Amino acid sequence: MTLPSDADRLILALDGLEVREALELVDALPGLRWVKVGLELFVAAGPQVLDQLRQRDLQIFLDLKFHDIPATMAGACSRAARLGAGLITVHAAAGLEALQASQQAAVSAARASGFEPPTLLAVTVLTSWDQTRLTHELAIDEPIASYVPRLARLAVAAGLGGCVCSPLEVAALRATHPHPFALVTPGIRPAGSALGDQARVMTPAQALAAGASQLVIGRPITAAADPAAAWAACCSALHHGG
Numbered sequence: 001m002t003l004p005s006d007a008d009r010l011i012l013a014l015d016g017l018e019v020r021e022a023l024e025l026v027d028a029l030p031g032l033r034w035v036k037v038g039l040e041l042f043v044a045a046g047p048q049v050l051d052q053l054r055q056r057d058l059q060i061f062l063d064l065k066f067h068d069i070p071a072t073m074a075g076a077c078s079r080a081a082r083l084g085a086g087l088i089t090v091h092a093a094a095g096l097e098a099l100q101a102s103q104q105a106a107v108s109a110a111r112a113s114g115f116e117p118p119t120l121l122a123v124t125v126l127t128s129w130d131q132t133r134l135t136h137e138l139a140i141d142e143p144i145a146s147y148v149p150r151l152a153r154l155a156v157a158a159g160l161g162g163c164v165c166s167p168l169e170v171a172a173l174r175a176t177h178p179h180p181f182a183l184v185t186p187g188i189r190p191a192g193s194a195l196g197d198q199a200r201v202m203t204p205a206q207a208l209a210a211g212a213s214q215l216v217i218g219r220p221i222t223a224a225a226d227p228a229a230a231w232a233a234c235c236s237a238l239h240h241g242g
Contacts, residue, residue, distance in 0.1 A: 009208065010238065011036050011061050011184070012231075013218030019045045023052060025222065029231045034086075036061040036216055050083050060085045061184075061216070065123050067091035070098040074105035081110040081118050087184065089164060092122035092151035099158030119182055122155035122163040124148040127187030149173060156181070167202035167210060174211030186216040204238045 011034040014022045022041060026032055035058050041049060042064060050060055062085035066076045073094060080088045090102050099122060107117040125134065125148055134140045140147065148169045155163045162182025165173060170183050177183070185207050204215050217234060224230035 008033050008059070009214050010034065010204070010235065011214050011216045012221060013038065013063075013186070013216050014041050014222070015218050016040060017222060019049055019052075022049070023056075025227055026053065026056060026058060028228050029221075031235065032058065032231070034059045034061060034214070036063050036218070038063045039065075047083050050085065054084055059087075061087040061089075063087075063089045065089045065091055066102065067094045068098070070094075070101040073098045074101035077102040077120065078105040078109040081106040081115065082113045084113075084115050085118050086116070087121055087182075088118050089121050089123050090160075092124055092154050092163065096154055096158055099155060099160060103159045119161035121182065121184055122151060122158075122160050124151040124163055124165045124169070127166040145169070145172065149176070152177060162213065167207035167212060170207060170210040170212045179213070182213040183211060184214045184216065185212045186218075188215045188217045204234060208238065 012026070012029065012032060013036040014025070015036070015038045017025065019041070026035060035053055037050060037053070037060060042062070050062070053060060062080050062083070064076070064080070066073045067090070068076070073090060077088055077090065088106060090099060092099065103120050106120055110117045125144055131144050134144065142150070148165055149172060152163045152165070152173055156177065162184060163173070164184050164186065166187045167185045170185060173183055188202065188204055188207055202210070204217070207215055221227050221230045221234065
């Protein structure tokens with residue numbers, strides 16, 4: 001994955017929208033280059049929505065977070081690559097064998113279908129989790145600050161092109177994983193925005209300064225009274241370092 005340009009740094013998450021709403025929204029946002037299709041929209045609309053978005057010259061981040069046995073993950077990533085997705089998420093916790101199989105399957109399928117191979121992103125720790133919940137609910141006592149790098153190293157060993165992490169882990173990961181290894185960060189909230197269900201957040205400018213490759217922003221734009229104005233404000237803040 002090459003370094004993203006300014007226009008490629010923002011990924012709009014279409015979570016929680018119906019197909020019509022999603023298409024109307026992307027048509028109303030000038031300069032939009034990347035969109036994230038997650039579980040809600042994909043389950044509701046199926047692969048066809050990816051075709052509709054690609055027809056608008058948009059790049060697709062297919063965020064289905066595959067986590068299964070190696071053969072199943074490889075099959076899912078193969079099919080996702082055939083849909084033309086540029087970014088595909090898999091859970092790092094699935095383990096080395098599953099990550100390697102997923103990477104190999106995605107590359108082979110994309111080339112066979114005439115697409116550029118996608119970048120597989122290993123999901124580390126979801127941005128809705130904090131240390132207390134991780135310890136009490138999953139019995140993972142290792143601090144997030146060391147657990148996330150452990151999972152990132154697994155992604156590197158498997159040959160993946162990047163990982164998904166909260167912006168709070170970006171600086172430490174970037175210090176040991178230079179570009180073009182992609183660090184894609186949800187948990188992005190413009191100054192003054194509600195946190196929602198996010199626990200580990202930064203502003204767009206802070207995340208980029210820490211070393212993020214691309215930022216995923218959803219509800220601060222999609223749920224705004226004026227999404228176009230919110231999008232423009234976010235782009236402006238990013239450009240001016242606000």
